[in-house]
Structures are given as C-alpha cells and as structure tokens.
Amino acid sequence: MKWRLALACGIKFNVSCDNLSGDEFGRQPDHIAFEQDVARQFKAYLADRFPPRAELFIAALSQFYQQDIYGHQEALDIANRQTEVA
Secondary structure, three states: OHHHHHHHHOOOOOOOOOOOOOOOOOOOOOHHHHHHHHHHHHHHHHHHOOOHHHHHHHHHHHHHOOOOOOOOHHHHHHHHHHHOOO
C-alpha cells in the first residue's frame, strides 16, 4: 500500500527491508523474495482495488499533489520485473 501512496504523492517508492531481521541462528532474511512479495501485492491491489478507505486517501493525495490516480504504467512495469523469477 505504501507504494501506491508514494505514487499518489508523486514520489519514487523503494522497498525497505530495514525492519527485517534475521532469526536466532543469525540467518538473514531473503531481501529479494521480500521485494518480490511487495511487488506481487502491489499488482494484486492494482488488479482488485485497494480497501475503500485507502482508495479515498489515495484519491485525496493524488488530487492534492496533482498526480494521475490511474496512470502508473511505469510502476506496474517495475512490479512486473520484480516478480519475474531470476
């Protein structure tokens, strides 16, 4: 959802893994898998719509920052690339 909110404000979104921590054995989380999961969820929200309150907030931000609420093909292209299996 943060990705869509960033687009509504006209700013670039970067997936942040800062809050991910390793387990008790010192293994680090899979950052690539996390980024792919975020991209998949973004695409799912675009296909199925965001929750109603989020849609209202997105619309308000888009209007305030004069952003096209639906025309984010570039972001969808990035999401598609991130969900491709390497």
